[in-house]
Amino acid sequence: xxxxxxxxxxxxxxxxxxxxxxxxxxxxxxxxxxxxxxxxxxxxxxxxxxxxxxxxxxxxxxxxxxxxxxxxxxxxxxxxxxxxxxxxxxxxxxxxxxxxxxxxxxxxxxxxxxxxxxxxxxxxxxxxxxxxxxxxxxxxxxxxxxxxxxxxxxxxxxxxxxxxxxxxxxxxxxxxxxxxxxxxxxxxxxxxxxxxxxxxxxxxxxxxxxxxxxxxxxxxxxxxxxxxxxxxxxxxxxxxxxxxxxxxxxxxxxxxxxxxxxxxxxxxxxxxx
Numbered sequence: 281x282x283x284x285x286x287x288x289x290x291x292x293x294x295x296x297x298x299x300x301x302x303x304x305x306x307x308x309x310x311x312x313x314x315x316x317x318x319x320x321x322x323x324x325x326x327x328x329x330x331x332x333x334x335x336x337x338x339x340x341x342x343x344x345x346x347x348x349x350x351x352x353x354x355x356x357x358x359x360x361x362x363x364x365x366x367x368x369x370x371x372x373x374x375x376x377x378x379x380x381x382x383x384x385x386x387x388x389x390x391x392x393x394x395x396x397x398x399x400x401x402x403x404x405x406x407x408x409x410x411x412x413x414x415x416x417x418x419x420x421x422x423x424x425x426x427x428x429x430x431x432x433x434x435x436x437x438x439x440x441x442x443x444x445x446x447x448x449x450x451x452x453x454x455x456x457x458x459x460x461x462x463x464x465x466x467x468x469x470x471x472x473x474x475x476x477x478x479x480x481x482x483x484x485x486x487x488x489x490x491x492x493x494x495x496x497x498x499x500x501x502x503x504x505x506x507x508x509x510x511x512x513x514x515x516x517x518x519x520x521x522x523x524x525x526x527x528x529x530x531x532x533x534x535x536x537x538x539x540x541x542x543x544x545x546x547x548x549x550x551x552x553x
Contacts, residue, residue: 293319293320294316294319294320294321295319295320295321296320296321297316297320297321297322297376297377298321298322298323298324298371298374298375298376298377298423299316299321299322299323299324299375299376299377299378299379300323300324300325300367300375300377300378300379300412300416301313301316301323301324301325301379301381302325302326302352302354302379302380302381302382302408302412303325303326303327303354303381303382303383304323304325304326304327304336304349304381305325305327305329305332305333305335305336306327306332308381308431308476309325309379309381309382309431310336312379312381313325313336313340313347314340314345316377317340317345317346317347318345321346321376321377322346322347322348322371323345323346323347323348324347324348324349324350324366324367324370324371325347325348325349326349326350326351326352326354326363326382327349327351327352328351328352328353328354329351330351333349333350333351336349337349348370350363350366354382354404354408354412355400355403355404355407355408356403357407357411360408360411360412360415361415363412364412364415364416364419367416367419368419371419373418373419373422374419374422374423375416375419375420375422375423375426376420376423376425376426376427377426377427377428377429378412378413378416378420378426378427378428378429379428379429379431380408380409380412380413380428380429380430380431380453381431382404382408383404383405383431383449384400384401384404384405385401385443385446386400386401386445386446387442387443387446388442388445389441389442389444390444390445393444393445397445398445401445401446401449402445402449405446405449405450405452405453406449406452406453406456409430409453409456410456413428413456413460413471416428417464417467417469420467420469421467421468421469424468425468426464426467426468426469426470427469427470427471427472428457428460428469428470428471428472429472429473429474430453430456430457430471430472430473430474431473431474431476432450432453432454432457432473432474432475433446433447433450433475433476434475434476434477435447435450436449436450436451436452436453436454436475437451437454437475450475453473454473454475456473457471457472457473458473
């Protein structure tokens with residue numbers, strides 16, 4: 281009898297696919313890189329921290345995973361352009377999957393947020409995703425079946441004190457996904473957004489320190505928040521909603537007017553297509 285991994289790989293084969301995952305050395309991004317590579321994709325990732333990147337690349341190499349990477353601060357326009365040049369060169373001008381995952385969070389009241397903090401959140405979380413979609417557009421189109429997945433947050437749908445600017449960036453990402461899904465559908469490029477609740481990462485553990493927001497999240501998501509779940513549990517949604525699962529006999533695009541919410545791993549995953 282085949283083990284679960286063998287069955288999964290048959291169902292979700294990404295053999296021959298190419299993917300770019302931003303912020304792939306930690307948290308959800310790291311889990312996504314690992315999963316995509318284990319499913320056969322060749323993955324390119326980036327990080328602001330060269331030491332973290334080199335450490336992860338060595339780990340993936342030892343695991344015989346086909347992962348490439350380079351240092352990039354996605355908040356800087358020039359670095360995003362250099363990143364996409366490297367990706368285009370590595371993948372011969374074609375890209376199947378773009379995962380806009382990189383992001384930052386600042387836990388602060390709106391009245392206390394500085395102009396610098398606002399600009400940093402917007403440039404890292406929103407501007408980078410929009411610009412990378414623009415830069416990836418010709419590569420995704422050239423692949424014949426492009427797929428964009430934007431990693432957002434449940435904060436883009438609910439109100440939480442002291443996360444006003446952070447939440448605003450994710451509201452923008454949600455709408456960006458909606459618009460691109462319509463605008464680029466004719467080019468056979470799917471765009472979807474996954475908006476998870478709290479998942480155990482370095483960033484969320486910092487925000488949840490002292491249970492600052494856990495009770496409020498539990499109240500607004502109508503359930504307890506279980507941050508013991510690892511980022512891997514977010515990945516199952518990426519396969520299906522990226523549209524690349526169409527190799528498994530589901531050749532269709534999805535466009536919904538209603539927000540569909542699934543509860544997975546103690547958090548809420550808002551999925552829009």
